[in-house]
Amino acid sequence: GAVVSQHPSWVICKSGTSVKIECRSLDFQATTMFWYRQFPKQSLMLMATSNEGSKATYEQGVEKDKFLINHASLTLSTLTVTSAHPEDSSFYICSATSLAVGGTQYFGPGTRLLVL
Amino acid sequence: SQQGEEDPQALSIQEGENATMNCSYKTSINNLQWYRQNSGRGLVHLILIRSNEREKHSGRLRVTLDTSKKSSSLLITASRAADTASYFCATDADTGKLIFGQGTTLQVKP
Numbered sequence: 177g178a179v180v181s182q183h184p185s186w187v188i189c190k191s192g193t194s195v196k197i198e199c200r201s202l203d204f205q206a207t208t209m210f211w212y213r214q215f216p217k218q219s220l221m222l223m224a225t226s227n228e229g230s231k232a233t234y235e236q237g238v239e240k241d242k243f244l245i246n247h248a249s250l251t252l253s254t255l256t257v258t259s260a261h262p263e264d265s266s267f268y269i270c271s272a273t274s275l276a277v278g279g280t281q282y283f284g285p286g287t288r289l290l291v292l
Numbered sequence: 293s294q295q296g297e298e299d300p301q302a303l304s305i306q307e308g309e310n311a312t313m314n315c316s317y318k319t320s321i322n323n324l325q326w327y328r329q330n331s332g333r334g335l336v337h338l339i340l341i342r343s344n345e346r347e348k349h350s351g352r353l354r355v356t357l358d359t360s361k362k363s364s365s366l367l368i369t370a371s372r373a374a375d376t377a378s379y380f381c382a383t384d385a386d387t388g389k390l391i392f393g394q395g396t397t398l399q400v401k402p
Contacts, residue, residue, distance in 0.1 A: 180334075182334075208388060210389070210390070218394075219380060219392045219393060219394050219395050220335075220392045221392075222389060222390070222391070225388070267332070269334055271335075271390075273388070279388070280325075280337060280340065281337075281390060282337065283327075283334045283335040283336075283337075284334050285333055286332070286333065286334045
């Protein structure tokens with residue numbers, strides 16, 4: 177299957193700082209990338225849909241000014257958590273897809289964020 | 293919003309036994325997918341079943357779909373300790389977005 181990577185795999189930061197998470201499709205061009213958040217022992221919640229070259233579409237309740245998403249190329253999307261607070265601590269997972277991979281979403285390994 | 297409900301929430305079995313997980317959803321779908329997640333890791337795609345399919349097999353996995361009941365089941369036969377993980381169903385209503393169920397945590401004891 178197609179491979180999606182995320183960097184970093186984990187990050188610890190102080191409250192008030194911003195953190196950038198990268199999502200890369202390694203062996204295919206992803207026209208669409210999705211960002212999810214997962215709290216401990218819970219399911220994945222879709223945060224936003226990112227299409228290359230256009231603004232991200234955010235799900236209801238997700239603050240677009242707090243979670244900045246950039247999908248500048250067909251292989252890279254970034255999620256920046258601005259002015260992070262302890263309640264933003266979570267597991268962030270991206271997925272990537274395109275018609276070239278049959279529309280299947282391939283998931284990255286996730287990034288664990290801990291805000292102190 | 294979450295639309296999938298899965299049961300049981302947790303399942304503990306002995307190695308060699310079969311494990312069955314169920315998923316229900318609320319709206320019309322284009323397809324339904326099952327994913328596995330090992331603790332603290334990303335998701336691994338297991339199988340996709342389209343709305344016009346009723347059953348699909350992949351190795352030790354068997355998935356059924358009943359669109360009239362808006363439900364699906366995942367059967368893992370001859371379970372192994374390595375099958376220990378959380379399993380999620382996810383529905384696609386042809387928007388490209390996946391809506392995940394709450395998940396079933398499976399523990400397979402050696």
